[in-house]
Amino acid sequence: MLFNIDWLKDYVDIDISSEELAARLTMIGHEVDELKHENGFDILDIDMTPNRGDCSSHIGLARDIAVMLGKEIKIPDTSFKEDKEKSSDYLTVEIDNPEMVHRFAAKVILDAKIGPTPDWMKKRLESIGLRSVCNIVDITNYVMFETGQPLHGYDLDLLAGKKLIGRAAKKGEKVTTLDSIERKLDTEDIVIADGEKGVGLGGVMGGENTELSNSTKKIAVEGAWFNPVNIRRTSKKLGLSTDASYRMERTLDINASVFALERCCNLISEIAGGRILKEMIDIYPNKHDEKIISFRPERARKLIGIEIPDEKISEILESLGGTVTGAGQYRWKVQVPTFRNDLEKEVDLVEEIARFYGYNNITPALPAFEQGAKDLSPGRKIETKTQDYMVTAGLQQLTNFSFCSVAQNILFGIAESESVKVLNPIAEEMDYLRGSLLPSMLKTAALNYNYGMTDIGLFETGVRFKKVQGQELPDEKMMLGIVLSGNQNKLHWSDKPRKFDFYSLSGIVQNMPVLRNRKDFKIVAAQKSFYEEGISAEIKAGNKTVGHLGKISSEAASAFDIEFPVFAAEIELTTLAGIGPDAFNFQSISRFQSVYRDIALIMDENILYEDLISAVKSLNILPLRVIKIFDLFKGKKIPEGKKSIALRLEFLDSEKNFTGSEINELVDTIVDKLKKEFSVELQAS
Amino acid sequence: MLSNLVKIKETFEKELAAVKDGAALESLRIKYLGRKSGMMNDVMQKIREVPPEQKSQYGSEANKLKGYITSKIDEAEQGLGGAQKKSADFFDVTLPGIPPVRGGYHPLELTRRMIEGIFQRLGYTIVEGPEAETDWHNFEALNFPKHHPARDMQDTFFLENDLVLRTHTSPVQIRTMEKTKPPVRIICPGRTFRCDWDITHTPNFYQVEGLMVDAGVSFADLKGTIDHFCRELFSPDTVTRFRPSYFPFVEPGAEVDIRCVKCGGKGCRVCKQTGWLEIMGAGMVHVNVLENVGYDSEIYTGFAFGMGIDRIAMLKFGIDDTRLHYENNLRYLEQFRGVC
CATH class of the missing domain: 3.30.56.10 (Phenylalanyl-tRNA Synthetase; Chain B, domain 1)
Known part of the structure; x- marks a missing residue:
């Protein structure tokens, strides 16, 4: 809001420089955004807080300056020569709805000369961004910026029944405002009407049909106190914010209308002459208490x-x-x-x-410190631990917007009916809340790829939203998203790069601190619509599905203009936090030597590694410490439809070293079991 | 048996000294370390013949010897430079090292953790809340009446069923106080949303809200707490300035500035020549808010403050465009890997 310092000086003796005034106003809560020097004026641009409606005028701000500087406030001249005739002889004012219109005052002026505005006033108005219209309109504006009270002038001859009524609009009532736009109203809007029709949108904008013109002979000027709630509602609904509505919705001084009308008459008599009829018309049914x-x-x-x-x-x-x-x-x-x-x-x-x-001037103190902080919530704890792990695993953290398009949600399995809509989106394709982190992460992958950064290891933790029937708030879950593409390690002069593939992804997932110690954690094959056929799996904790991983299908990728292989995973951290971690127990370590045996087995190629291992584990051979694949081979010497898997077995006992025959026996037991269950054949070494 | 090990070692050392090229080294490796017929394999097998009372010593000596031989051979191989020639070869220590695989945190996460750490050390508990909120929690309970112009201060995203995307993390205050009795000492970091998008605004961003309520908490306590925080976060000589401002949920309300971190107060582009940088809003929890959550405002008073993590990150790292945080360009993000 703009204030002219020269103008402020009419009401308070400012004996400090404009720069100091600006600095000190900021320190009493009127933050000065800028001090401008324009056309010989010093102009303050103040970021006025919404609680201080009283300071949205030069007198209002001058009052705070007076307190700040220890000066008296100087009230402007409101005297004028009154005509013998009474305002009420020419105009009747009524309040039809005292809830909406608490006070309604008016004055009548006859034979004033409508014409140009004197230079001094024009310059002051222009200095705060107002265009001069004609002397009477300028005076009402001037008084508004002086006192904070909006006033409005009518051509009295155009008022049917010589009446002004403050009332609620009728449903569907239409008023054409000064900007020549027809406004359709409802019963929450305040209308100023004459005996027949609406002549203004109370507190917001006057009507075109009774506008002052060069031929106006009789002027009615009105100032009122309207209910700020109605004004704000109307202004919001119509998208019409005016200098008047801005002040009205911040609640006016109930006594300002009479004062402002007197000041207005003072200026009219001085500038435009004419006869100012005596007595104030002042209808005030809804008295405000002290x-x-x-x-x-x-x-x-x-x-x-x-x-x-x-x-x-x-x-x-x-x-x-x-x-x-x-x-x-x-x-x-x-x-x-x-x-x-x-x-x-x-x-x-x-x-x-x-x-x-x-x-x-307030001396800082530190509050007494009695109790310590509680630990992070389980959700935030898992989130930060996961972030730490992902960083150590070589991935870069992202932060994407929470917005997406409904098509992106649908592509990733979130139906339109589950998607949360934003009623006033800021941009196209940002009109829904994301139901999955993957769309925005894929966009990020594409962006970086197009910049030539083709080695992409990304993760993000963030909330995904879903609508749930019968629940007040949408369901929010903290998710982890992972997107991988290109080389896993940055090319080094001594090294060959390794490309990211499904196993780099599953390896990252399997070793997540929240998962790797869970006995009930499993990756199982399951086809998702957005993953390539076969290269798609779900992450299970017991019978709960807590996420998925796979290779983004070329159809899904094409939605982001991606033509390179991308592997992705998404995991519900909130759900994992809810299940809680498996209890961890230390196991005593053996002081004896491990013995290793390698076996190579030929089997049908569709036998799952997971099943193979489970079968061995079901034998419950205690000394078998680790069983692990170290080679997988197809083709060449291996018959069609078969594969060779090489396993390394590590045996260790806490009590003794093994003899060769003991180990051979254990290995035989394992091979026999696998022969029986999966018809594997031992491959000759 | 143990003396056998000593002999093997001596022989190995002699033979190693005689090695001239890679081929010779390789046959030495097979002789000693070969998987099937290597000498060390044999040594290991022989443990069965060792009397029980010597088994453990023999085992450990044998392992030691195997390790020694392995490292000596590796060392010799390095010396041959892989190019299979032995000489006092030139070794370039300035060639780039092999970086360990390590990713990076987003600058907003780094900043959030710095802020959280400072308040945790002051005994504040970290609390979170939903990002989609009711009108009550986001506005009404925080003393923003339905038709009050104060609502214009925050450009709000609306959802169906009268819900909003929270415009600040202040609703977490309400949710916490609704279910906890004083004393309360919390900070609420999280994602917030406002309908605004330019060089200093993004449609979502992060905030940290702080709240302390107890008997006898004063504005002076607020000042002391914020001073401490700013000195911890920026530098021990950080100067703060409190000036009156208006947020409906606090009174007296304040805006907190710090002396410009860039120019030290002389005036520059970052502080728009004012010498000061606005960093947070703060104030005493409004009596209406305390009463809305059923606290006795005659006994309990408190302060609250709120700051933008994105803005703090910009000031800490000298970032000039907040939109960079959400563009996720790796050229930007990877710069922060060295921040600790």
Whole structure:
């Protein structure tokens, strides 16, 4: 909001430089974004906080400056020569809905000369961004920026029945505003009407049908207090925010309308002449009570944490326009001026005291420290542990937006009915909340690939959203996403690169701290629509599916213009946190030597490694410490439809070293079991 | 038996000294370390013949010898430089080393953890909450009435059924206080959303909200806490400035600035020539908020503060465009691998 410092000086004696004024205003809560020097004026651009509607005028801001500088406020001249005739002889004012219109005042001016505006006023208005229209309109605007009270002038001859009525709009009622747009209204909107029709959208914008013109002879000027809730609703609904609605919705001083009309008449008589009819028409059915706040200076001292004497406190309150009674007692009564609508409670006064005492004069203290912090929530703990692991595993963390398109959700198995819609999206393809991390991660992969960074090992932890019937909030789960493509290790002069493949991915997943110690953790083949046929699996913890992994299908990849192989996984960290980790127990270590035996087995190629290992484990051979594949071979000497798997067996006993025949016996048992279950053949070495 | 091991070692050393080329070295390796007929294999097999009381010593000596032979042969191979010639070869120590496989954290995660760490050391518990919120938790309970202009301060994304994407992490305050009695000392980091997108705004971003409620907490306590935080996060000589501001859920309300980290207060592009950088909003928890969650505001007072993690990251690392955080260009992200 713009303020002209020259103009402010009409109301308060500012004896400091504009620069210092700007700096000090910032320190009492009126943050100056910029101090401009334009056309001989110093202009303050202030970021006005929404609680301070009273400061959206030059007098309003001058009041705070006066308190800050310890000066008196100077109220402008509101005197004028009154005509013998009465305003009420020419105009009737009525309030039809006192809930919406608390006060409605008006004045009638005859034979004023509508014409150009004097230079001084034009320049001041232009300095705060207003275009000059004609003297009468400019005066009403000037008074609004001076006092904060919006005023509106009507061509009285165009008012049917010589009436102004403040009422609720009728459903479907139409009013064409000054910007020549026809506004369709409902019963929550406030209309100013004459005897027949709507002539203005109360508190927002005047009507075109009664606009002042060069031929206007009789002028009615009106100032009112409208219910801020209605004004805001209307302004939001119509997308029409005006200088008037801005001030109205921040709650006006209930007494400002009469004061502003008098000031307006003063300026009209001075600038446009004419006869100003006597007596104020002032309809005020919904009387506002005087506001008296119960206040304890001790409470102020405690809450702020300062030692400030009573006298100083009451001095600040009085300088703000308050009236203090009961000083010296524990509890005071403070009557606050009508222009300070933001002051309602004791704490509002406490803030005023802190503000003028100066926040920077408060000595910092550290609160007593009694109890320690609790550990991270299970969810955040798993999230951070997983991040740590992924970084050690060589992957780069991403942070993508939570938004996506519904098509992206559907592509990754989240139906439209499960997708959470954003009603006011910021961009196309960002009109839903992501049900999976993978679409945005694939976009990131494509972006980097196109920049020439083709070795991509990425992970992200973030929330995915799903709509759940009968639940107030959408279901939010913390997910881990992994996307791999290109080389696993960066090319080094002494080394050959290894490409990321399914096993690099499953290896990362299998060794995740939250998974590797789980006895019930398994990767099982399961086809997902977005993974390539066969190279697709689910991650199980017991009978719960906690994620999936695979190679992104070329159809899914093409949605992101990806033409290179990409492997991806997504895991529900929230679910894993909910299950909790398996208890970990240390096992004593043997002091004897391990004996290793290698066996190569030929078998049908569709026998799953997982099944092979389970069969061996079912034998429950305690000394068998590790069984692990070290080679897999097809073709050449191996018959069609078969494969050769080489296994290394490690035997270790906690009590003794083995003899060769003992080991041979154990190996035979294992091979026999596999022969029986899977018809494997021992390959001659 | 043990003396046998000593003999093997002596012989090996002699033979190794005589090796001139890679082929000779390779046959030496097979002689001693060959899987089937290597001498060490034989030594290992012989453990069965060792009397029981010597078994353990023999085993360990045998292992030691095998390790020795292996390392000596490897060493000799290095010396031959793989090019199979033996000489005091030139060795270039400046060739790039083989980097260990290591990824990196996102700068926002790094910043979040720095902030969390400082408050954890002050006894604050880290609490989280939902990102899609009710109007009550995001606004109403925080003293933003339905038709109040204060709602314009935060450009809100709306969802169906009167839900919003939370515009700040302050609703976690409400959720925590609704189910906990004072004293409360929490910080609430998390993702927040506002309908805004330019060089200093992205439609989602991260915030950390802090809250302390107890009997007798004052604005002076707030100042002390924030001062401590800023000095820990930036540097011990960081200067803060508190100025009055308005957030509906606190009163007295404040905006906190730190002296510009770039120019030290002289005025520069980063601080827009003011010498100060705005870093958070703060204030005493509004009595209406305390009452909304059923706290007795006569007994309990508290302070709250909130800052943008993205903004702090920009200041810490000198980043000039916040959109970089969400573009996820590896050229950007990989720069942060050295941050500790």
